[in-house]
Amino acid sequence: MIRAEGLHKAFGQKTVLRGVSFEVPKGQSLVVIGGSGTGKSVLLKCLLGLERADSGEVALAGLKNPTPHAVAPHIGMLFQGAALFDSLPVWQNVAFRLMRGTGRMGRVEARALAVEKLARVGLGPEVADLFPAELSGGMQKRVGLARAIAGDPPVLFFDEPTAGLDPIMSAVINALIRGIVTEMGATALTITHDMRTVRDVADRVAMLHEGRFHWQGPTAEAFSSDDPVLRQFTEGRTEGPIPTLR
């Protein structure tokens, strides 16, 4: 479960979050949309404890206002640029967290688990010993996804999972995310600008606008709503209540 209650966050004079409240029940997938600079990344950082909200509360996997360290074993995260370690082979990237800390896995077990997770995201065992630089962007995303699910975490975060991918690879990654989330029974939160990701991945959609969730609801309703702010965004129109610089 992921819950936020009245999150406020300002940087100096600039208020970014003005009372964000929502709950993602266990096993559900929420996709957060919103224009550039509306605070989606700030919200994600507040949820992960990477930024402290000025006020409000976060509950994540049973933890209240967790620190990044406390929350790490309970979450998997796919970063926007995949964020793999260049100097480590793919399998060590996937098993990175499992090979550290108390109760860490031995190399043989960790490698076997990495190969299994790579298979889940459509990559063969021959990829395990390659280095990230040898992979295409789509393959790196798959490796990032394998790493996110390596520890079978109950909560998954996806930050712009299709950024920089072609439409076909985007569809592949979206389908993988949806399949994995359903199969694991994970609670998921995805940030995206990609309406295809919204359609493919979301049970529910929330739109961040002027520091709050301006609209929240089931995915089908997000695309049939007559809310002018939501419509302008989902239809990508320059005219409407959201100001644009042209």
Ligand SMILES: Nc1ncnc2c1ncn2[C@@H]1O[C@H](COP(=O)(O)OP(=O)(O)OP(=O)(O)O)[C@@H](O)[C@H]1O
């Ligand atoms: N550490 C910081 N210090 C000052 N301002 C910040 C900081 N982090 C974020 N901001 C500001 O908060 C606002 C929201 O930024 P954020 O990166 O969350 O937007 P976003 O919705 O993720 O945008 P995009 O879709 O373009 O990635 C921006 O105006 C940004 O400049």
